[in-house]
Amino acid sequence: MDNQQQKALILVDIQKDFVPGGALPAEGGREVVPVANRLMETFDLVVATQDWHPADHLSFASSHEGKEAGDKIELEGLEQILWPDHCVQGSEGAKFVDGLRMGPIKKVFKKGVDQEIDSYSGFYDNRHRRATGLSDYLREREVEEVYIAGLATDVCVKYTALDAIKEGFKTYVVIDGCRGVNLEAGDVDKAIREMKDAGARIVRAEEAEVEVEVEVEAENLDGRHPRASQA
Numbered sequence: 001m002d003n004q005q006q007k008a009l010i011l012v013d014i015q016k017d018f019v020p021g022g023a024l025p026a027e028g029g030r031e032v033v034p035v036a037n038r039l040m041e042t043f044d045l046v047v048a049t050q051d052w053h054p055a056d057h058l059s060f061a062s063s064h065e066g067k068e069a070g071d072k073i074e075l076e077g078l079e080q081i082l083w084p085d086h087c088v089q090g091s092e093g094a095k096f097v098d099g100l101r102m103g104p105i106k107k108v109f110k111k112g113v114d115q116e117i118d119s120y121s122g123f124y125d126n127r128h129r130r131a132t133g134l135s136d137y138l139r140e141r142e143v144e145e146v147y148i149a150g151l152a153t154d155v156c157v158k159y160t161a162l163d164a165i166k167e168g169f170k171t172y173v174v175i176d177g178c179r180g181v182n183l184e185a186g187d188v189d190k191a192i193r194e195m196k197d198a199g200a201r202i203v204r205a206e207e208a209e210v211e212v213e214v215e216v217e218a219e220n221l222d223g224r225h226p227r228a229s230q231a
């Protein structure tokens with residue numbers, strides 16, 4: 001049987017600062033950990049993204065005099081929401097949440113590392129100037145479909161999903177494996193609508209697991225990937 005990877009699981013920013021007790025928590029954020037851990041069992045290829053900012057990152061309200069979190073400014077011609085300091089490189093809050101299985105994660109893609117620009121998507125910074133390498137990594141491994149879970153639904157999950165679609169991946173968002181920050185009420189619902197409208201498929205973890213397992217079984221039967229014959 002060939003070993004072509006066709007599907008990947010992308011775990012977005014499951015970091016301490018994005019769960020309760022952290023600097024920028026998604027309500028119920030810790031609940032994505034058991035979902036992610038279970039999902040990892042059904043994927044051969046699992047990658048993660050990690051928000052990883054320098055201490056003086058310009059997305060932090062603290063980097064702008066007189067500004068507070070939630071204020072909006074313009075940064076390099078783009079609207080930028082100002083956040084509390086979060087996911088500072090090497091800090092406790094930047095670590096992955098306790099209990100998240102790290103063994104299956106083949107590679108971690110760090111984002112938000114440039115001081116002057118934010119990076120919500122796991123693929124590109126917000127100006128689409130610098131790639132994190134995630135897209136090339138997936139393509140080199142023949143990935144065609146990505147399943148996305150993590151934090152936060154209405155920020156980094158959303159932009160990661162939108163970029164995945166733009167990059168040509170068939171994109172699933174495992175919605176019970178995501179939690180949002182809802183900076184403004186309704187942001188999560190709006191994000192789900194936007195992702196759907198762009199072509200993302202919103203699924204639950206059990207559907208994602210079933211679909212992957214069914215294909216693995218079919219692959220074992222005739223030694224070929226089931227999608228190959230449909231091309």
Ligand code: VGL
Nearest residue numbers: 013051083151152155156
């Ligand atoms: C995120 C706001 C700022 C996220 C990252 O991971 O959703 N949100 N930086």
Ligand code: ZN
Nearest residue numbers: 051086087112
């Ligand atoms: Zn950030």
